Amino acid sequence: MTRAFWCEQGWVNGEVADGVRLEVDDAGLVTRSETGVPARDGDSRLSGVTFPAASNAHSHAFHRVLRGRTHDGGGTFWTWREQMYEAAGALTPELYEQLATAVFAEMVVTGFTSVAEFHYVHHRPDGSAYGGEDPGEHAMERALARAAVSAGIRLTLLDTCYLAGGFGVPLNDRQQRFGDRDARGWLDRLASLRKTVAGEFDPAQVSVGAALHSVRGVPEADLQVIAAGLPADLPLHIHLSEQPAENDACVQATGLTPTMLLHKHGLLTRRLSAVHATHLSGEDIAALGEAGATVVMCPTTEADLADGIGPAARLQAAGARIALGTDQHAVVDPFLEMRALEHGERLSSGERGRFTPADLHAAASDAGARAQGRTRTGLEAGAVCDLMCVDPASIRTAGSRPGQLALSATAADVHTVVVGGRVLSRSGRHATLGDPAALLAAAVAAVDAARTTDPEGIPQP
Secondary structure, eight states: OOEEEEEEEEEETTEEEEEEEEEEOTTSBEEEEESSOOOOTTOEEEEEEEEEOEEEEEEOGGGGGGTTSSOSSOOOHHHHHHHHHHHHHTOOHHHHHHHHHHHHHHHHHHTEEEEEEEEOOOSOTTSOOOOTTTTOTTHHHHHHHHHHHHHTOEEEEEEEEOOOSBTTBOOOGGGGGGOOSSHHHHHHHHHHHHHHHHHHSOTTTEEEEEEEOOTTTSOHHHHHHHHHHSOTTSOEEEEESOSHHHHHHHHHHHSSOHHHHHHHTTOOSTTEEEEEOOSOOHHHHHHHHHHTOEEEEOHHHHHHTTOOOOOHHHHHHHTOEEEEOOBTOSOOOHHHHHHHHHHHHHHHHSOSOSSOHHHHHHHHTHHHHHHTTOOOBSSSTTSBOOEEEEOTTSTTTTTOOGGGGGGTOOGGGEEEEEETTEEEEETTEETTTBOHHHHHHHHHHHHHHHHTBOTTOOBOO
16 A cells, blocks of 8 residues: 655755655555655645654664763773673663663654664673573574564664684673674574574564674684675674774784774675774775775764764765764764764864765765665655654754754754654654653663662672
């Protein structure tokens, strides 16, 4: 059954057009798109300016519990990481499903309709695998998949290989639940997970991809095994050169930068998404561009963690695609990520307009979908009908030119979100889950309670 939407204004082929009418099939794809036309009887009307929905190319759902809680002690990325490990240690499948449902609902109401979840909390805290009838094999991964279904977001579950705590350093006690015995063990578990997910979930809703935590987290010998054994159809993501210390350790251990180490083992390809890529050499930038890789910038996280400002414009000029992610969810807002990408370039270059509004929307939507191996979202025929509608007359946007809302709007101005041709959010409320703020408050409280007890349920001081 064909459905139709009429948009007061809509982003079509890189610019805003008036009177955009879309016809959508049962699969949620736009089959017909017209501009400059009136609405017809029965059309669902979308006011304001309608944009392609955002695709979140990098997420760690459980990091959301740290928002607003890590700012009073100073420090660096490495000290922040200690608090992250504490949160990871508290998670159970039930608790993770509750938390991820809330986080994914927050994403939906702010304009994200798909997410690449960089997932490495695989096992029990002692490193033993989940199994038995309850909670069952792949319990944490299936919990994330159920959360995505509840929230209605498209999930690319990036099952992450995490084998070492650094170059020549084994996993520490708090990292045990992240690891597998070796690369072949991870590849076997990944194959089993793909089979399980395919049997339980709609592939349009939940798919499985692959990730390497980082070059410090996967020894070079295991990179060789993975390059030979990883299925060619899977998206592959990796944290890359987020910190100078990682680069220095990689050069000392291998004689190569992280980027060139991936290149050496044939992993620097078009399917690769390099996350952060903050501290790169000129050779690294050229190699990523020549490969046609995607670079996932997470500007609000990189600012929050004092990572630095990555060479986004140079990467794009070299041939890499720039996508955007929310990473640790210090902010969940596609407009603030777009704005922070451009503002970082202005601060580092002394020039304005390094990324045009069209560049920013492409990073927020098209490139993020590509990083997940998904069809792009938008208002053109053949696109997935995932849309976000923005109020152009709010206190933030009043007077803005419609085509420049990327530089003035925030998620607070997203009044309607459409996923697959169905309205899933209005005025910040999820159609089935209600107010994400209430879900988040309850989930964070539940994690806090879990962090005050040991595995035997005995309260801790």
